Amino acid sequence: MEAKRFAKEAPCSAVAVNAFVHLGMAGLAWGVVSGPYRADKRGLAGVARTTFLMKRVGTYSLLWGSLGGAFHAIRCGVRRYRMQEDWVNSGIAGAIAGAALGMKTRSLTQIAITSVIVSGIVTVIDSSKPF
Template sequence: MPRSSFSGALSSPKMDLTVDVGNPFLNLTINGFLRIGTVAAAKVVAEETYHVVKRGSFSHHNFENSLKKMCKEGAYWGTVAGVYVGMEYGVERIRGTKDWKNAMIGGALTGALVSAASNNNKDKIVMDAIAGGAVATAAEFINYLT
């Protein structure tokens, strides 16, 4: 009986962009901004492509709106990521250790700062700080598993 086999490996494409401005804090913050900002912009591209296909038409006005939305989402999520990465690094430097607690504290500080910048009330700021700390801690634990 004839036999055949297939051997190979699949891997995701990797793009390693690193910005070096001479300061580790700024390097991490800028890289966080660029990476997550790009992901947010790509998310908008996927959503807008779906809407174009669903509508069956595309116009100059739709293109402009999509571009504005890409920039807005990319800048917002990139800023949040940059603040988080900077906070986590700062906490690591202050505490002198690298562990999950840095992610928790950095996430809580980022959640509180972003919420306060949005002019939320005290209860909302506290809730956003708790959510930021919880999400960052969960992400850190998931990273330890892989």
């Protein structure tokens, strides 16, 4: 009975693309809000400011979208593999996505810290949903 319930859900790829789009838009909004502040702190104006803002918006959109898409794809895959819906799925997916996010630091300590923090945050958020 449990296996049939997971078989009827949307494919993991659709879940990942949906998360990429939604969180990419959130990253775009964050870039639009925080970009001008950072540009002002750097004293940018004119073409340099516009270029900086466009890069900042693009970076945040791709980063947030990629992180969200990876998390949801991994969580979906883990849920289908385990055939259970619980906090462990979010914890595993958050740890992997956090490690991927921390990879750009090239420090094993930072990768581990980012992995634990992201895993903890998404596990708490996912397990506190009312539905």
